[in-house]
Amino acid sequence: MSLKIAVIGGGITGLSAAFFADSKIRESGLDAEYVLFEADNRLGGKISTDHTDGFVIENGPDSFLARKKSAAELGGSVGLNDTLVYNNATSAFIYNSGSLYPMPGGAIMGIPTQWSPFLATGLLSPKAKLRAAADLVLPRTKKGEGDRSLGEFFRSRLGDEVVDRLIEPLLSGIYAGDINDISLEATFPQFQKMEDKHRSLILGMKSSLAKGPGESSGKAVKKRGMFQTYTGGLDSLVEAVSGELRKGAVRTGTAVKQIEKHGEEYLLRFHDGTEEAFDRVIVTTPHHVTASLFGDDPGLAFLRDMTATSVATVAMAFDESAVKEDIEGTGFLVPKGNGFTITACTWTHKKWNHTAPDGKILLRAYVGRPGEEEIVDQTDDEIIDVVLQDLNRIMKLDGKPAFHRITRWYDSMPQYRVGHKQRVTELKEHLCSKWSGVFVAGASIEGIGLPDCIDQGKKAAEEALSAD
Numbered sequence: 001m002s003l004k005i006a007v008i009g010g011g012i013t014g015l016s017a018a019f020f021a022d023s024k025i026r027e028s029g030l031d032a033e034y035v036l037f038e039a040d041n042r043l044g045g046k047i048s049t050d051h052t053d054g055f056v057i058e059n060g061p062d063s064f065l066a067r068k069k070s071a072a073e074l075g076g077s078v079g080l081n082d083t084l085v086y087n088n089a090t091s092a093f094i095y096n097s098g099s100l101y102p103m104p105g106g107a108i109m110g111i112p113t114q115w116s117p118f119l120a121t122g123l124l125s126p127k128a129k130l131r132a133a134a135d136l137v138l139p140r141t142k143k144g145e146g147d148r149s150l151g152e153f154f155r156s157r158l159g160d161e162v163v164d165r166l167i168e169p170l171l172s173g174i175y176a177g178d179i180n181d182i183s184l185e186a187t188f189p190q191f192q193k194m195e196d197k198h199r200s201l202i203l204g205m206k207s208s209l210a211k212g213p214g215e216s217s218g219k220a221v222k223k224r225g226m227f228q229t230y231t232g233g234l235d236s237l238v239e240a241v242s243g244e245l246r247k248g249a250v251r252t253g254t255a256v257k258q259i260e261k262h263g264e265e266y267l268l269r270f271h272d273g274t275e276e277a278f279d280r281v282i283v284t285t286p287h288h289v290t291a292s293l294f295g296d297d298p299g300l301a302f303l304r305d306m307t308a309t310s311v312a313t314v315a316m317a318f319d320e321s322a323v324k325e326d327i328e329g330t331g332f333l334v335p336k337g338n339g340f341t342i343t344a345c346t347w348t349h350k351k352w353n354h355t356a357p358d359g360k361i362l363l364r365a366y367v368g369r370p371g372e373e374e375i376v377d378q379t380d381d382e383i384i385d386v387v388l389q390d391l392n393r394i395m396k397l398d399g400k401p402a403f404h405r406i407t408r409w410y411d412s413m414p415q416y417r418v419g420h421k422q423r424v425t426e427l428k429e430h431l432c433s434k435w436s437g438v439f440v441a442g443a444s445i446e447g448i449g450l451p452d453c454i455d456q457g458k459k460a461a462e463e464a465l466s467a468d
């Protein structure tokens, strides 16, 4: 009898799981079939692109890290190579006490690798620069085994000011979290490895740059940027991947309510009252949904208790003439404690050429961070007013946008707290013993970036097809 696999969730993780299951079944002639269930009426989850008046507006993610190859490879295998582009890598800025400062050249994730730009920056005090240089002589900071927070790690190596003004805005921009809570092991284990091997983070980073000209080296960054996307928008990836799936294998508008174990089978109960049995189940929904699918099983408590930050993206289209004072660069980050509501703004039309028609500009601001999430609940008009007020403290904008798109993403940024990796291991062990043949993957589990989600989807498909 044919092996039946259910994939729950049609975001990039679920789509990847279905895509790789499909390829493997076809290539190896396996007697297996899969069905992907998506609650919404569209696929893509957090990936959502708006195409209005020649603009390409990303409502969720706008790109992926080029260093992690799986997103570009997935796009390549569905015929998107021709539309794959790198971002323009002119200066990005950090705001502090009334001024914008260019990101110091050679600072990778805030870790200095070139001394002259680091010493020259006005973003940091002389004392902070001296403290960061102490990384070169300080002993290894790790006391015993186990995880610790990104904040604790970077503060101990480079000092508070470098963390608060440079590293925190960069990292919390990615995780929308408090770096004093976020797990080092689950997010950037390579930095711990650097300390283990080289003792100094600065020396470790320099050594990793010296090994190859990859996109993280200062030189390559200048040439072509560290990120990639598709000129047709990230939804072109969703469309192309879903277009490769078996006819009839995708059921949108179908929310799964519960997974029940019946002997060797799993019965999926749907919100419309129907049910269907499967041999394997891949669950790629956000963690609070995933936990609810397993009833009150205490083995899923970790996902039930996990928190997530609500954020919103605020895209605004203007005529070029609306900008009274132009700044050369791709955008800026605002560290906490500067009295701003926005956490960052991308000058999208400068970062990505394809996103705005000639003569137009596209700005994308971000709001919402831990402890400052109530802004997400405000009306569009209120949000636009606050965002314009903030932007006008930095750049001179004339009037209101021609149109805007505000996308509220409630509980969308899962928080990987210290100990996350260990709890994921325990969760997987629990599933293996009590729910053998059920696999969890996605943004809440082993990486929130698009390439990480794709890798997880692929791995889950392989496990589902090979499990006994």
Ligand SMILES: Cc1cc2nc3c(=O)[nH]c(=O)nc-3n(C[C@H](O)[C@H](O)[C@H](O)COP(=O)(O)OP(=O)(O)OC[C@H]3O[C@@H](n4cnc5c(N)ncnc54)[C@H](O)[C@@H]3O)c2cc1C
Residues within 6 Å of the ligand: 008, 009, 010, 011, 012, 013, 014, 037, 038, 039, 040, 043, 044, 045, 046, 047, 059, 060, 061, 062, 063, 064, 065, 254, 255, 256, 257, 284, 285, 286, 289, 311, 312, 313, 409, 412, 413, 441, 442, 443, 444, 447, 448, 449, 450, 451, 453
């Ligand atoms: C504003 C924002 C900006 C971001 N920017 C970037 C970026 O630039 N680069 C990057 O790499 N990453 C970025 N990320 C992170 C990245 O977009 C996400 O981590 C990733 O898209 C998550 O994919 P996923 O498939 O795991 O989950 P999701 O995209 O959340 O997909 C889960 C799917 O499950 C469905 N679902 C829910 N309940 C049920 C149910 N009961 N039954 C069936 N289906 C259900 C949902 O409708 C959804 O489609 C960003 C995230 C946000 C919110």
